[in-house]
Amino acid sequence: MTPSTNDREANVVLRALEFRRDRGEWIVGTQGGEQIVALPEIGMAAVRLLAAGHTVEETRRSLRADTGRDVDVRAFAERLAAAGLVASIGDRRFAAEAPAVSFPRLRPHHVRWIMSPVLQGFVLLVPVVALLTALSRPWALPAWGELLWTEYGTFTVLVQSTVAVCLIALHEMAHLMTARAAGVSGRIRLGTRLQFLVAQTEVSGIWLKSRRERLTVYLSGLALDGVIWSGCVMARCFGVNWVLIPVVAMTLVTALANQCLVFMRTDLYFVIQDLTGCRNLYADAGHYLRHVAARLFRRHPKHPLRVLPAAERRFLKAYALGTVMGTVICVFIGFRILIDVTWPLFHRSLANLVDGADPWIQVDALATAVILAGLQVLWARLWWNRHADRVRRVVHSIRTRLCGG
Incomplete structure (x- = not known):
């Protein structure tokens, strides 16, 4: 919609905003909204005036009287509207899409007990007790060799995959439930990080909550993993020798x-980002790496980290270096696994499927081929869903340059 000249006398109806103070600025957004913005003190003052029912022009005059600065409140309101924080400006209405939510019937009051300090203290204590108990009985700690608990390879893979899926589901539900307890909707979805298939819980609205609530949500999945691992170890300490106990325990160690x-923006990434005070650690590191790449090609763009505090700049540079090294190593290992393990296994399975004389070998080969192919197709699909727009922009840019040349 195009702004009109009457917008100066119009009222701005804001959505249900939440905000908190952060390093001299205000973090402002809505639960379920796609964008969360950082506003300076004068911007927050404008938001409060608009929320109190002042028109655009009244807000402008009030800010000028209080601060001596002439603020373009109409443009400010338009930027808020573009961020999805405004319901209407005068007669103009801004539609808002209903956010996708996992388990919408799960309400905050259903899971409020999760935020109890007593429960959280107990959850932290359980792994400590289990580890101390296991140190006195080292034979109770599972070993990697116990993952090979049966001679049937396909059955082993299927069972371990099922265990992993169940544990991942519990991990993500822990994130979702703690977020819901804090008043954040959230949703669980599949995605990719480098060559890995991942499940992830989107809880961007938690950024509007207190640090304690944020850290609780970030660490809830790991905390539940720790409790389950502790249960496995304690069961072994007391003589329970069910064959799947070490499978569960070692799967959690891998996780x-x-x-x-x-x-790769894991749970610990968000913990580190929060504790260091970085607003967007991954994106800022990416901007810095693109800046370094541009300088290598003798271009001199504006330094993207110049406005940040010195300590944050140093940490971002170190993180950027770690990101490059970690990404290269992960991609290299993933490529080697693809070439040396996945493809030979797939090729062997196809050969056994076509030429195998034993029906059981053919069944094993078929199951292996379906699993391997299915995982690759799923990864490719999820990767394309995430990166399709970027790929199209790059292709369009290349075509434009070639045609222009």
Whole structure:
């Protein structure tokens, strides 16, 4: 919609905004909205005046009287509208899409108990007790070799995959439930990070909550993983020898190791980002790396980190270096696994499927081929859903340059 000259006398109806103070600015947004903005003090003052029913012109005059600055409140309101924070400006209405929510019938009052400090203290204590108990009985700690608990390879893979899917579902539900307890909707979806298929819970609205609530949501999945791992270890300590206990425990150990890959925006990434005070660690590191690449090609763009505090700049540069190194290593390992393991296994399965004399070998080969092909297709589909627009822009840019040349 095009702004009209009457907008200066119009009222601005804001959506149900939430906000918190952060480093001299205000973080402002709506639950379920796509954008969260950082406003200076004068911007927050304008928001309060508009929310109180002042017109655009009245807000402008009030700000000028209080601060001596002449603020273009109409343009400010338009930017808020573009961020999805405004319901209407005068007669103009701005539609808002209903956010996608997982388990919409799960209400905050259903899971408010999750935010209890007593429960959280207990959850933190359980892994400590289990680890101390296991140290006195080291034989109770599962070993990697116990993952190979049956001689049937396909059955082993299927069972371990089922266990992994169940544990991932519980992990993501922990994020969703703690977010819902904090008043954030959230949704669970599949995605990709480098060559990995991942499940992730989108809870961008948690950025509007207190630090305690944010960290609780970020760490809730790991906390539940720790409780389950502790249960497995304690069960072994007391003589329970069910064959799937080590499968569950070692799957959780692998998941914890993956969480340390913070360059892929894992749960620990968000914890580090919050504790260091960085607003968007991954994006800022990306801007810095593009700046470095531009300088290598003898271009001199504006330094993207110049406005940030010195300590944050140093941390971002270190994180950017770690991101490059970690990405290169992960992609290299993924490529080697694809060439040395996945493709030979797929090729062997196809050969056994065509030429195998034993029906059981053919069934095993078919199951293996379907699983491998299905995972690759799913990864490709999810990757394309995420990066399709960027790929199209790059292709269009290349075509434009070629045609122009």
